[in-house]
Amino acid sequence: MLGILDMAKKKSNFVCQECGYNSPKYLGRCPNCSSWSSFVEEVEVQEVKNARVSLTGEKSKPTKLKDVSSINYARTKTDMDEFNRVLGGGVVPGSLVLIGGDPGIGKSTLLLQVSTQLADKGTVLYVSGEESAEQIKLRSERLGNIDNEFYLYAETNMQSIRSEIEKIQPDFLIIDSIQTIMSPEVSSVQGSVSQVREVTAELMQLAKTNNIATFIVGHVTKEGTLAGPRMLEHMVDTVLYFEGERHHTFRILRAVKNRFGSTNEIGIFEMQSGGLVEVLNPSQVFLEERLDGATGSAIVVTMEGSRPILAEVQSLVTPTVFGNAKRTTTGLDFNRASLIMAVLEKRCGLLLQNQDAYLKSAGGVKLDEPAIDLAVAVAIASSYKEKPTNPQEAFIGEIGLTGEIRRVTRIEQRINEAAKLGFTKIYAPKNSLQGIDLPKGIEVIGVATVGEVLKKVFA
Ligand SMILES: Nc1ncnc2c1ncn2[C@@H]1O[C@H](COP(=O)(O)OP(=O)(O)OP(=O)(O)O)[C@@H](O)[C@H]1O
Ligand SMILES: [Mg+2]
Numbered sequence: 001m002l003g004i005l006d007m008a009k010k011k012s013n014f015v016c017q018e019c020g021y022n023s024p025k026y027l028g029r030c031p032n033c034s035s036w037s038s039f040v041e042e043v044e045v046q047e048v049k050n051a052r053v054s055l056t057g058e059k060s061k062p063t064k065l066k067d068v069s070s071i072n073y074a075r076t077k078t079d080m081d082e083f084n085r086v087l088g089g090g091v092v093p094g095s096l097v098l099i100g101g102d103p104g105i106g107k108s109t110l111l112l113q114v115s116t117q118l119a120d121k122g123t124v125l126y127v128s129g130e131e132s133a134e135q136i137k138l139r140s141e142r143l144g145n146i147d148n149e150f151y152l153y154a155e156t157n158m159q160s161i162r163s164e165i166e167k168i169q170p171d172f173l174i175i176d177s178i179q180t181i182m183s184p185e186v187s188s189v190q191g192s193v194s195q196v197r198e199v200t201a202e203l204m205q206l207a208k209t210n211n212i213a214t215f216i217v218g219h220v221t222k223e224g225t226l227a228g229p230r231m232l233e234h235m236v237d238t239v240l241y242f243e244g245e246r247h248h249t250f251r252i253l254r255a256v257k258n259r260f261g262s263t264n265e266i267g268i269f270e271m272q273s274g275g276l277v278e279v280l281n282p283s284q285v286f287l288e289e290r291l292d293g294a295t296g297s298a299i300v301v302t303m304e305g306s307r308p309i310l311a312e313v314q315s316l317v318t319p320t321v322f323g324n325a326k327r328t329t330t331g332l333d334f335n336r337a338s339l340i341m342a343v344l345e346k347r348c349g350l351l352l353q354n355q356d357a358y359l360k361s362a363g364g365v366k367l368d369e370p371a372i373d374l375a376v377a378v379a380i381a382s383s384y385k386e387k388p389t390n391p392q393e394a395f396i397g398e399i400g401l402t403g404e405i406r407r408v409t410r411i412e413q414r415i416n417e418a419a420k421l422g423f424t425k426i427y428a429p430k431n432s433l434q435g436i437d438l439p440k441g442i443e444v445i446g447v448a449t450v451g452e453v454l455k456k457v458f459a
Pocket of ligand 2: 107108109130176
């Protein structure tokens with residue numbers, strides 16, 4: 001006879017595809033995430049499996065913390081420094097890395113390149129549920145590596161994958177993609193919440209107990225978040241997003257979670273016919289197409305993780321022809337831009353209320369830290385006043401509502417980066433400059449208010 005607990009376990013078998021909410025009966029609308037028709041019936045697995053059994057069959061036991069041997073994370077470095085940095089300095093053995101990204105952005109390309117490089121350092125197993133081995137071979141020919149040493153395996157069945165892993169005992173495992181792999185023990189369709197959960201749990205167990213560094217490709221939803229249960233992101237050690245714009249060849253690999261390193265690190269790549277190429281000096285790339293003597297342009301030194309990057313803010317301010325003034329932003333935060341325009345109007349006397357304003361960060365980078373405020377303000381003022389800024393000058397600073405320029409982080413690094421790229425003058429918050437060493441060859445002007453900057457720049 002079934003106990004009450006068993007019955008409860010067997011009964012709850014409708015799962016919301018959007019958020020993973022469980023319900024004992026079919027519901028038209030999910031009470032948790034309010035999405036419609038998202039419930040599917042899924043058969044529960046009844047047998048509880050032994051967690052964390054290693055390939056040798058050993059079970060784990062509770063251990064005192066002081067008795068746990070400290071492992072030395074011997075990180076394996078790939079040939080791509082950008083990739084290593086995003087991971088926190090290289091691939092950690094036994095870590096689980098999830099890589100999400102839009103269709104066609106280059107996830108498989110990236111991991112194929114990484115596999116080739118890792119093949120010199122250990123055994124690599126590349127499991128593809130999306131493409132046939134021939135297709136992958138074709139891609140690797142395009143990437144120029146034909147004599148690859150790693151194992152390719154086109155398979156979607158988790159049981160077969162597990163037995164191959166046990167046979168090959170790889171150091172690095174690549175799963176492309178988690179949504180195409182299915183566990184025969186769960187009867188729901190591929191890519192469903194319970195399948196993804198089950199397969200990830202199994203991969204995690206394999207990775208942790210056998211020290212296999214595992215990379216998992218994950219699909220994203222229309223909104224751009226990783227598809228499947230939110231739990232997926234909690235289960236893995238590192239979550240990376242591979243992003244880029246369709247019309248630009250630049251791709252950005254961003255860490256949003258990392259148990260082995262800092263988050264918000266980015267790696268910049270360019271998609272070329274021969275595969276992904278690292279962009280080692282992004283500042284130069286983002287400033288390449290700048291026009292000399294153009295109005296409405298200002299350069300800012302922004303921090304992307306621990307790295308300073310120079311980027312250009314552009315603005316076009318034109319009189320409104322009809323109705324309300326129009327404002328648009330691309331790559332910048334709309335509300336922040338409105339705030340800066342209000343400050344310029346109120347504190348600096350720029351009559352912007354009857355002007356349309358179009359703001360943009362050049363080159364497809366997203367600028368979202370407060371330190372870009374001053375550059376945005378200068379770009380707007382430059383276009384409004386029809387006066388160009390000097391292309392050798394950069395601006396750093398957060399703007400407060402009273403028009404004051406507020407302190408920003410890592411000012412020294414920012415100034416050094418600008419000096420390295422040949423900038424001759426930089427405007428920075430006065431308060432940030434105390435007690436720091438300034439590099440030679442660049443004039444650093446400490447400023448306290450926006451009004452002061454505009455006076456100095458457009459005198
Ligand atoms: N000959 C080529 N020259 C330049 N770029 C190419 C070439 N062939 C493919 N690409 C680029 O590679 C991309 C496909 O990369 P890839 O298959 O790695 O993407 P993916 O993220 O794995 O996609 P999916 O989600 O469909 O698996 C294309 O969108 C294109 O930008
Ligand atoms: Mg792919």
